[in-house]
Amino acid sequence: MSEQNDDREVLVENPFHTARFKPKRKGKKPPKLIAVVHQSGCTGCEVCIAGCPVDSIELVPGPDSSNPGFQQMVEIDIARCIGCQNCSQDCPWETITMYEHNDSFIAWGNETLKSELYITEESLNKALDSENLSLEKPAEESVEEANSES
């Protein structure tokens, strides 16, 4: 995903999140509906996580790193949600809403207080710089060069 939040910052998928190791959504067409959590109403009870058939709901830890379960909430990986509606029906606090696919990105931006699945491009670049990493593939040696050396 590459979207914009209220501050018009470009958001990108966090490549370091463990969710990136989970299977991607199958099929070329996105689902008609996508689930979005209204995080201000989320209690972090985890009920929705248990019912998601594709494991696309992730915990967002609370502000105290020594006690991450306190004030935790959840977010939904909208790149992987299949729109089954289980979570919106299961949430005891009615804080998950299904949106038409094209509306879900704006809703996500309006309703998300804290995300670990999606981060700003700037913070991604800072993280990569601090570890001296790059997401670009190394230039491949051309066949011509390889042949000339043999």
Ligand code: SF4
């Ligand atoms: S079931 Fe509702 S309140 Fe509980 S973690 Fe999920 S979204 Fe939050």
Ligand code: SF4
């Ligand atoms: S709509 Fe279904 S697939 Fe999407 S997050 Fe909710 S439970 Fe998971």
